[in-house]
Amino acid sequence: MRLRAFWIATFAAGVLALSGCATRTVYVRTAPPAARKEVRPASPGATHVWKAGHWTWKRGRYKWVPGHWEKSRRGAHWTPGHWKKTPRGWVWRPGHWK
Numbered sequence: 001m002r003l004r005a006f007w008i009a010t011f012a013a014g015v016l017a018l019s020g021c022a023t024r025t026v027y028v029r030t031a032p033p034a035a036r037k038e039v040r041p042a043s044p045g046a047t048h049v050w051k052a053g054h055w056t057w058k059r060g061r062y063k064w065v066p067g068h069w070e071k072s073r074r075g076a077h078w079t080p081g082h083w084k085k086t087p088r089g090w091v092w093r094p095g096h097w098k
Helices: 002-019
Strands: 048-049 054-058 062-063 066-071 082-086 088-094
Touching: none
Parallel strands: none
Antiparallel strands: 048 066, 054 062, 082 088
């Protein structure tokens, strides 16, 4: 009985935690500015990948997010994010590991 109660509580906690993970798509009417030219510092090591800077939409305007080095994931490569033009406006498609 205790084990069953434990699993029910664990499941309920997981559902509550994931319920706040829903994302909404934000459409921006104006195109993002051109990407900034960044000075890429030396890599901290052979196992790192450069994540280029990009524009994000915050509080009604574009804001620059600087690039940075990140430790790569074994067996995966980084696919950068990008802004995509849609009939409803511009949408940010975040980068991800493949």
